[in-house]
Amino acid sequence: MYNIPLFELNFGEEEILAVSETIKSRWISTGPKCDELEKLFAKMLNVDYAISLDNCTNALHLAMRLCEIGEGDEVLCPSLTFAASVNCIRYVGATPVFCDITGYDNMNISPDEIEKSITNKTRAIVVVHMAGFPANMGNVNPLSATYSVIGRGFAKDL
Numbered sequence: 001m002y003n004i005p006l007f008e009l010n011f012g013e014e015e016i017l018a019v020s021e022t023i024k025s026r027w028i029s030t031g032p033k034c035d036e037l038e039k040l041f042a043k044m045l046n047v048d049y050a051i052s053l054d055n056c057t058n059a060l061h062l063a064m065r066l067c068e069i070g071e072g073d074e075v076l077c078p079s080l081t082f083a084a085s086v087n088c089i090r091y092v093g094a095t096p097v098f099c100d101i102t103g104y105d106n107m108n109i110s111p112d113e114i115e116k117s118i119t120n121k122t123r124a125i126v127v128v129h130m131a132g133f134p135a136n137m138g139n140v141n142p143l144s145a146t147y148s149v150i151g152r153g154f155a156k157d158l
């Protein structure tokens with residue numbers, strides 16, 4: 001059952017203070033807070049580096065570039081989502097392939113639809129945790145593992 005209130009933001013005094021301190025410091029783009037966030041994020045994920053971006057649209061675009069996705073490639077994405085999850089695929093000249101959602105009780109991309117849509121041109125899957133409702137990665141990740149070719153995305157017919 002979906003029960004995450006979209007507009008009851010969990011912001012308290014701590015967040016207000018942090019924003020206020022940042023504005024007063026005049027570092028409103030990159031700067032010490034940005035550095036702190038990247039370090040904390042890298043620690044949380046147990047990786048060497050993390051890079052923050054100004055918004056999610058640019059992060060998705062960068063992800064496509066880093067995966068070297070481009071013309072002739074297909075990328076699976078949910079049919080119910082925000083435009084950015086599809087725009088990032090088009091920005092690099094690849095073709096979005098829409099997969100239906102699971103249903104009324106789960107508005108995330110359906111793993112069954114993913115499996116049906118994989119071709120030898122599929123290179124990636126954009127999974128959206130729609131409105132804060134986590135997608136079942138336990139069902140999606142095995143599909144990536146089954147069909148992926150190390151370093152070169154997917155290939156169903158290999």
Ligand SMILES: Cc1ncc(COP(=O)(O)O)c(C=O)c1O
Pocket residue numbers: 054055056057058081082084085128
């Ligand atoms: C699922 C999803 N992806 C990407 C974005 C884009 O985020 P941003 O506005 O930070 O570029 C949004 C924005 O609402 C979103 O809902």
